[in-house]
Amino acid sequence: MKNFSAIILAAGAGTRMKSSLPKVMHALSGKPLIKWVIDAVSSLKPDNIVVVLGHEADKVEEYLAKINVKNLKIVYQKEQLGSAHAVMQVRKVLKSYGGNILVLSGDVPLIEKNTLAFLIKDNQKVNSSVAVLAAEVSDPFGYGRIVKKDGFLEKIVEEKDANILEKRINLINSGIYCFDKNLWKALSKVKPNNVKKEYYITDTIAILKGMGKTASLTVTKNENEVKGINNRLELSQAETLLEYKKIKELFENGVSIIDANNVYISYDAKIGQDSVIYPGVFIGESVIIGKNCVLKGSSYITNSNIGSDSVISYSYINGAIIGKNVKVGPFSHIRPGSVLKDNVKVGNFSETKKAIISKNSKVNHLSYIGDAEIGEDVNIGAGTITCNYDGLNKHKTIIGSRSFVGSNVNFVAPVKVGENVVIAAGSTVTRDVPSGKLAIARARQELKRRIIK
Ligand code: UD1
Ligand code: MG
Secondary structure, three states: OOOEEEEEEEOOOOHHHOOOOOHHHOEEOOEEHHHHHHHHHHOOOOOOEEEEEOOOHHHHHHHHHHHOOOOEEEEEOOOOOOHHHHHHOOHHHHOOOOOEEEEEEOOOOOOOHHHHHHHHHHHHHHOOOEEEEEEEOOOOOOOOEEEEEOOEEEEEEOHHHOOHHHHOOOEEEEEEEEEOOOHHHHHHOOOOOOOOOOOOOOHHHHHHHHOOOOEEEEEEOOHHHHOOOOOHHHHHHHHHHHHHHHHHHHHHOOOEEOOHHHOEEOOOOEEOOOOEEOOOOEEOOOEEEOOOOEEEOOOEEEOEEEOOOOEEEOOEEEOOEEOOOOEEOOOOEEOOOOEEOOOOEEOOOOEEEEEEEOOOOEEOOOOEEEEEEEOOOOEEOOOOEEEOEOOOOEOOEEEOOOOEEOOOOEEEOOEEEOOOOEEOOOOEEOOOEOOOOEEOOOOOOOOOOOOOO
C-alpha cells in the first residue's frame, strides 16, 4: 500500500442527536465515536490524520489533546456548509501532498481497518480518482444512494434529492472515499444545488467523471461496519451490534454468559476461560478478568484487573487490581487504587479506596478501609473504619501482618499498627501500636447499682 493521508469529518452540528455534546463525542461502548474512527485509521499508519472540527470544536479538541494521536492535525470549518466545504478546509494543509487522500466520517465508527486498507489498495490498483466504499443494506433510508450506469458508478444521490426509483436502490454510500490529488479540483466545482443547499462531497463523483477521470466502487459485504450514526436510536443499534460481536467472541473463548441479553460487556474486555457471568453484570472499558471467575448480580466493573478463581457479587469496582481467588461482596465498593491480593475477602457493605490488602486478609463486614496498607492474614472486624481525612488532608493507616482487629474499631490516621497485634473491639486507635501488643482504647465498662423509684 502506497502512502496516504486521512481526513476525518467531524464539524457537523449533529442536530439529530438533540444534544449539547458534539455528535462525535457521544460514547459507543465507552469510547467517543471519533476515537473509533481514529483507531481504525491510525492502525494503517497514515502520513497525516486531519480532523475537521466546527460545531463545539473546543470540546472535541480538548479530548483529542488528551489522547495524543500520532501525526494528527486539526482544521476548522467555521460555518457548516456541507461535507465538501468541510474537506475544502483541509486544502491548505494537504495541497502539496502527493499520496492518496482517505476521507472518513466521524460518525461511521464501526469501520474496520482491513476494509479501509482494501479500499485504498483497490483505488491504487484501478488507478481511479476516487474509490467510494459502498454496501448493500437492508434499509437504505437516510443514506446517499449509489447510482450506476451500464454497471459503473455514475453518481451519488442523497435521500432528500432522490427520486422514487433512486430511493429503491439498496446500495448505499458509506461516507468513506479514497481520492487522488484531483480531489481539490473537483471540490472547487461543487455547487450547493440540492434540497439542503449544502456543498456535498458526494457531488465530486459526478464532477470527476465529467472531468474524464475514473470513479470506482469498493463494496463491503459487512453492512454493519458502514452504519452511520445520526441519532440516538442509531447509536443504540451500533451498541447492540458491538455487544453481539463481543458476546460471540467470549462464547468462542469459553466464557459462559447465562443471559446474553442482560449483560453489558465493553468491546475491549478480556475474560478468561470457564468464567461465568450472571445476568445484570456491567463490564466497562479496560477490564481484564482471569479464568474460572464468577461475576454475580448487578456488579459494575470498570478499569480493573481481576485474577482467576475470584467471585464478585453485587459490587461496584473501579480502578482496582484484584488477585486470585478473591471474594468481593455482596455489596462492596472497591474504589480506585485498591489492591486486593490473592485470597482476600472484602464483603458485605464494605468500601476500600487506595488500600493495599495483602494475602489472605479479610474485611468481611461493614467497613471503610481508605489510604491503608494491611498486611497478610489480617482480620478486620465488622464496622472497622480508617479515619483517613482530618478535614484538610488524607492520612495513612498501616496494619501489620497477622494482626486481629476487633469489631467497631476506628483508626485515626496517621497511625501504624505492628504485626501480631490485637485491637480490642470498640477501640479508637489514635497512637501507634507496636508489634505483639494488645491495644484497648475504649471506655472501661462500669457496673452501678440500678436505682428503682
Ligand atoms: C453522509 C453522506 C451520505 C452517506 C452518509 C453515510 C453527504 C452529503 N452525504 O450523509 O451520502 O450515505 O453520510 O453515513 O456527505 N460534516 C462536516 N461539516 C459539514 C457537514 C458535515 O464536517 O458542514 C461532517 C459531519 O460531522 C459528519 C459527516 O460530515 O461526520 C457526514 O455528515 P452528516 O450530516 O452526518 O451526513 P449524512 O446525512 O449522514
Ligand atoms: Mg451521518
